[in-house]
Amino acid sequence: MRCPFCGNVDTQVKDSRPAEDHVAIRRRRFCPACGGRFTTYERVQLRDLIVVKTSGKREEFDRDKLERSIRISMQKRPVEPERIDQMISGIVRRLESMGDTDISSKTIGEIVMESLARIDTVAYVRFASVYKNFQAADDFEDFVHELRPPEINE
Numbered sequence: 001m002r003c004p005f006c007g008n009v010d011t012q013v014k015d016s017r018p019a020e021d022h023v024a025i026r027r028r029r030f031c032p033a034c035g036g037r038f039t040t041y042e043r044v045q046l047r048d049l050i051v052v053k054t055s056g057k058r059e060e061f062d063r064d065k066l067e068r069s070i071r072i073s074m075q076k077r078p079v080e081p082e083r084i085d086q087m088i089s090g091i092v093r094r095l096e097s098m099g100d101t102d103i104s105s106k107t108i109g110e111i112v113m114e115s116l117a118r119i120d121t122v123a124y125v126r127f128a129s130v131y132k133n134f135q136a137a138d139d140f141e142d143f144v145h146e147l148r149p150p151e152i153n154e
Contacts, residue, residue, distance in 0.1 A: 003031035020085040073127040
């Protein structure tokens, strides 16, 4: 594994342990050339996925991009980091097991929103505001109104 600090390709694994509920291996590495320490993760990848954007553009699925967008929506929320990692791994497994290598960005967005709705409604609304491209406060209000159960008038 190449050292991210100096580029040396001869790095050493100092510690390995299961991560993300045993779906990944976390490795602590050391670079003898510069003394740098860094962490890598090893995961099973069932197939190479291609994301088909609404514009028709195609790009390789990027787990890190998915993780960044979910973590942004979860910022300062009372959800354990391990729970977020499990959710991300679950989403990726679900995408990989769909049977098709081409997956629409719409499908990915809907799966993420479904997962976030079960974990944290604030993160769900945050993600939805970007995914559904909210333009005004009314968009938020309408979306949140749909989340609330109907009031019972007696």
